Amino acid sequence: MDIQVFQSEALAAQAAATLFAAQIISKPDSVLGLATGGTPLPCYGKLIEWHRMGGLDFAHAHSFNLDEYCGIAPDHPQSYHFYMEKHFFSQVNLPKANRHVPKGDLPREQSDAWQAECRAYDRAIAEAGGIDLQLLGIGGNGHIGFNEPAEAFTGDTHIVALASGTIEDNSRYFDSVEQVPTHAITLGIRSIFAARHIVLLATGEGKAQILQRLVQSEVDPHLPASILQIHPRVTVLADRAAARLLEG
Ligand code: PGA
Numbered sequence: 365m366d367i368q369v370f371q372s373e374a375l376a377a378q379a380a381a382t383l384f385a386a387q388i389i390s391k392p393d394s395v396l397g398l399a400t401g402g403t404p405l406p407c408y409g410k411l412i413e414w415h416r417m418g419g420l421d422f423a424h425a426h427s428f429n430l431d432e433y434c435g436i437a438p439d440h441p442q443s444y445h446f447y448m449e450k451h452f453f454s455q456v457n458l459p460k461a462n463r464h465v466p467k468g469d470l471p472r473e474q475s476d477a478w479q480a481e482c483r484a485y486d487r488a489i490a491e492a493g494g495i496d497l498q499l500l501g502i503g504g505n506g507h508i509g510f511n512e513p514a515e516a517f518t519g520d521t522h523i524v525a526l527a528s529g530t531i532e533d534n535s536r537y538f539d540s541v542e543q544v545p546t547h548a549i550t551l552g553i554r555s556i557f558a559a560r561h562i563v564l565l566a567t568g569e570g571k572a573q574i575l576q577r578l579v580q581s582e583v584d585p586h587l588p589a590s591i592l593q594i595h596p597r598v599t600v601l602a603d604r605a606a607a608r609l610l611e612g
Pocket of ligand 1: 400401402403404501502503504507508509
C-alpha cells in the first residue's frame, strides 16, 4: 500500500479527485467504483468543480457504487441512490444508463430476487470490463463497502447483516438508531479486490485508530480492509488527523 499523508482533509480529497481525473482523461470510458459516506464528499466536490470548468468529461464513463441499504427506496433521503444523485450524478455528465447502484428496495421476503440482483450486478461490472479505479472509505471496524468483520473474506456481491457498530455509526444520518436498515447489499471483497487500482481515503481524527490497525494488521478477515495489503495497486490518502498514529 502506498500511503500518502496530506496537511488537510481538503488536500487528501483533492489527491483522490486527481486520481479519478487522471483516470478519466487517460481512458474516457473508464469504469469507476464509487463510494458513499461522509469521506468522499469533498472528492466529489472537486470532480464537480473540474467538470464545471470544462476540463473533465464523464460522457463515456461508467460507474458502479459499492453498496446500498436493503429495504429503502431510491428516493429515501438516506438511500445511497439519493446520496449519489444529490452529491454527484446530478452535477456531472455521466450518462444515466452508465450509472449503477445496487437495488435496495426489493421485496424483503423474496430472497431469489435479491440473489438475482447480486448476480446481475456482478455481471454488469464484468460486462463493463471490470473496475478501473475503486474509491473506498473505511469503517471504524475496518469494513470496506459493507463487508463487515467476519471469519472469512466475502466473495461476490451479496446481502449482509450490518454490524451493530456500523448501525450505531450510521445512525447519525437517521432520526433514530431504530431507523437504520439492518441489512445491505454490497460488493464483496473479491469484487472490490478485482479493481485494477484502489484508492482508500481516510480523513479525520475518528479514522486514526483504524488506520493504525490497518497498517499493523496481518491480512485478516476480522479487519476486512487488511486484504488491501496484498493488492498490487492500493493508494491510501489520509489527512494528518487520520494519520496521527502512523509511524514515520
Ligand atoms: P464515512 O464512512 O465516510 O461516513 O466515515 C466510511 C465507511 O463506513 O466506509
